[in-house]
Amino acid sequence: MGITRGILERQQGYLLGKAALKFMTLERIVAELAVHKSTVSRAIRDKYLLAPASCFLLRDMFTTGIVTGAGNEKGVSRNTIKEKLKAPTEAEDKQRPYSDEQLAKSLGEAGMAVSRRTVAKYRTKLGIRGTFKRREA
Numbered sequence: 198m199g200i201t202r203g204i205l206e207r208q209q210g211y212l213l214g215k216a217a218l219k220f221m222t223l224e225r226i227v228a229e230l231a232v233h234k235s236t237v238s239r240a241i242r243d244k245y246l247l248a249p250a251s252c253f254l255l256r257d258m259f260t261t262g263i264v265t266g267a268g269n270e271k272g273v274s275r276n277t278i279k280e281k282l283k284a285p286t287e288a289e290d291k292q293r294p295y296s297d298e299q300l301a302k303s304l305g306e307a308g309m310a311v312s313r314r315t316v317a318k319y320r321t322k323l324g325i326r327g328t329f330k331r332r333e334a
Contacts, residue, residue: 204258214250217277223259294331
């Protein structure tokens with residue numbers, strides 16, 4: 198199996214625009230191909246993949262995230278967590294917006310155990326204001 202084939206097999210849904218980006222590390226591909234990490238890194242540098250959904254930089258297919266099950270194969274990427282963070286803040290009661298702690302608990306119940314600080318960091322990166330600034334009288 199080659200580098201591109203490994204990416205295509207794991208991220209097929211994302212490349213077709215039907216699913217979120219899955220958790221996949223460079224180390225996982227390196228282990229399967231039994232090559233050095235720098236070899237894979239050089240092979241994907243400045244390479245693009247044209248897919249039905251869009252044109253993607255191969256490096257962007259590799260994500261870090263949190264492990265939700267046994268082994269590296271069962272995990273959630275940071276992008277998926279960020280997407281799941283958007284929905285509750287858009288649908289919340291504007292007089293009682295969710296705190297970062299409540300959002301972290303909600304994500305934990307969905308199988309994505311993240312800390313309150315991580316929620317705050319992702320919320321800031323997404324441009325979602327803090328609890329008090331989202332509150333409307």
